[in-house]
Amino acid sequence: MRRFSQAVWDEPLISELSRPGRVGMSIPSDPKILSRYRDPASLVPESVRRGSVKLPELSELQVLRHFNRLSQMNFSVELGMYPLGSCTMKYNPKVSEMVSASDSMKNAHPLQPGETVQGLLSIFYELEGFLCEVTGMHRFTLSTAAGAQGELAGVLMIRKYHRDHGQDKRDEIIVPDSAHGTNPASAAMAGFKVVKVASDSSGQVRARSVRDVCSEKTAGMMFTVPNTLGLFESEVAEVCQAVHDAGGLMYYDGANMNALLGRARPGDMGFDVVHLNLHKTFATPHGGGGPGAGPVGVTRKLADYLPVPVVVKSKRGYALDYGLKHTIGPLKGFVGNSAVLLRAYVYIRLLGASGLADVSSLAVLAANYLWKSLDPEAFPASHGSGLRRKHETVVSVNSELPGAALTVAKAILDYGMHAPTVYFPLIVHEALMIEPTESEPVEMLDEYAAALNEIYRGLKEGTLGAVPKHASVGKVDEVKASHPLTLRVHW
Numbered sequence: 001m002r003r004f005s006q007a008v009w010d011e012p013l014i015s016e017l018s019r020p021g022r023v024g025m026s027i028p029s030d031p032k033i034l035s036r037y038r039d040p041a042s043l044v045p046e047s048v049r050r051g052s053v054k055l056p057e058l059s060e061l062q063v064l065r066h067f068n069r070l071s072q073m074n075f076s077v078e079l080g081m082y083p084l085g086s087c088t089m090k091y092n093p094k095v096s097e098m099v100s101a102s103d104s105m106k107n108a109h110p111l112q113p114g115e116t117v118q119g120l121l122s123i124f125y126e127l128e129g130f131l132c133e134v135t136g137m138h139r140f141t142l143s144t145a146a147g148a149q150g151e152l153a154g155v156l157m158i159r160k161y162h163r164d165h166g167q168d169k170r171d172e173i174i175v176p177d178s179a180h181g182t183n184p185a186s187a188a189m190a191g192f193k194v195v196k197v198a199s200d201s202s203g204q205v206r207a208r209s210v211r212d213v214c215s216e217k218t219a220g221m222m223f224t225v226p227n228t229l230g231l232f233e234s235e236v237a238e239v240c241q242a243v244h245d246a247g248g249l250m251y252y253d254g255a256n257m258n259a260l261l262g263r264a265r266p267g268d269m270g271f272d273v274v275h276l277n278l279h280k281t282f283a284t285p286h287g288g289g290g291p292g293a294g295p296v297g298v299t300r301k302l303a304d305y306l307p308v309p310v311v312v313k314s315k316r317g318y319a320l321d322y323g324l325k326h327t328i329g330p331l332k333g334f335v336g337n338s339a340v341l342l343r344a345y346v347y348i349r350l351l352g353a354s355g356l357a358d359v360s361s362l363a364v365l366a367a368n369y370l371w372k373s374l375d376p377e378a379f380p381a382s383h384g385s386g387l388r389r390k391h392e393t394v395v396s397v398n399s400e401l402p403g404a405a406l407t408v409a410k411a412i413l414d415y416g417m418h419a420p421t422v423y424f425p426l427i428v429h430e431a432l433m434i435e436p437t438e439s440e441p442v443e444m445l446d447e448y449a450a451a452l453n454e455i456y457r458g459l460k461e462g463t464l465g466a467v468p469k470h471a472s473v474g475k476v477d478e479v480k481a482s483h484p485l486t487l488r489v490h491w
């Protein structure tokens with residue numbers, strides 16, 4: 001099996017490498033040449049000069065090595081398998097990158113008159129049509145920048161819809177216990193009380209349990225299908241019916257849409273509001289908080305509630321419309337993260353309808369194949385062991401050792417492969433959430449499963465030792481890393 005033997009860098013900060021007077025470029029010293037140039041400082045108005053700026057001083061080679069080393073300390077899907085469950089770290093075709101980095105795209109300015117960016121607006125208009133087709137929704141906003149912002153937009157629309165219909169008392173949103181943490185957070189941010197509904201022992205939400213918590217206070221329910229256990233919710237239609245019967249609206253968390261692309265549509269299941277994560281399902285490099293796009297689609301009755309602007313088409317061409325009758329207002333500047341939207345458009349055009357259906361088939365096949373290649377004693381399925389997985393599989397690490405899932409996750413870094421998501425969903429003991437995505441070749445899936453099985457043997461026999469051995473950073477103090485957050489200039 002492939003072993004990772006990359007050099008372990010412990011790269012200092014660039015300011016620590018700095019030595020006074022060292023330079024990375026040569027400036028002509030001949031006074032005759034110098035006299036042709038003005039002192040650069042004189043080009044900056046005095047009122048805005050800040051005195052001397054302490055920039056690091058290094059040679060060109062030092063700068064090159066510094067950044068190359070930093071890149072080696074990182075991991076990416078272009079280096080190895082990256083099955084971070086729920087995050088969909090699939091391969092992003094280079095052609096999407098090329099198009100989104102084209103000059104005409106890069107040089108477009110959001111304040112440019114609409115007449116001068118008709119091409120781009122027509123692409124956004126067409127993209128909206130594709131997303132409606134994929135989800136069975138009536139209209140979409142493209143402006144929301146992430147799944148979480150899409151959720152907020154969705155629940156704000158639900159709130160305004162009820163208020164406009166004299167239903168102010170509806171202040172509860174139902175959220176299953178398997179949901180992504182952003183669901184209850186978005187509902188709470190929009191001022192709702194979060195009512196939890198438990199999944200059953202097979203990992204699914206039963207319509208009966210939903211009916212039990214529905215009342216005249218129910219504003220709606222946020223539902224993830226397939227859920228974060230990678231399971232299709234077999235009572236989804238009945239759940240939608242239960243909430244609708246109570247007068248609530250159904251919100252579809254579509255972050256896992258790569259499992260259903262071209263096969264099933266939330267609109268047909270009975271959902272009223274849907275968000276998609278273009279950076280997950282429709283291929284944009286993400287992670288580390290990079291730009292994303294979380295468009296939100298709605299059925300006809302909510303179309304006027306979308307955040308503005310939306311792209312409209314008239315006889316005079318394409319334009320941004322800020323005048324929707326019941327809009328919840330703008331949530332983000334202009335049309336959104338346009339480079340991400342463009343990548344999604346290219347991805348959809350590349351694959352076409354049948355290609356998108358192939359994506360979901362392969363994502364599901366890969367997840368089930370990998371699951372079945374794991375030692376079932378070592379990694380038992382937490383829920384529904386008799387059910388097929390969709391795009392991902394969640395297993396427990398069968399061990400009494402505290403932090404066993406974390407140890408397994410750290411150990412696999414030494415194989416040159418990224419860890420799965422750990423300790424999520426919260427209802428699973430020592431959880432590993434593995435999402436191989438559709439882009440991995442079968443050999444890679446074999447290697448990943450073999451590595452996990454080998455690590456488990458080491459864990460059980462006590463031969464694993466301290467892990468990781470070959471990563472630049474071992475175990476970080478996760479609490480200290482985020483709290484208290486101290487950001488300061490180092491030098």
Ligand SMILES: *Cc1c(COP(=O)(O)O)cnc(C)c1O
Binds near residue numbers: 087147183228253277
């Ligand atoms: C990723 C994810 C989200 C949040 O999306 P972001 O784009 O990261 O804000 C919500 N729900 C599920 C199930 C997810 O996987």
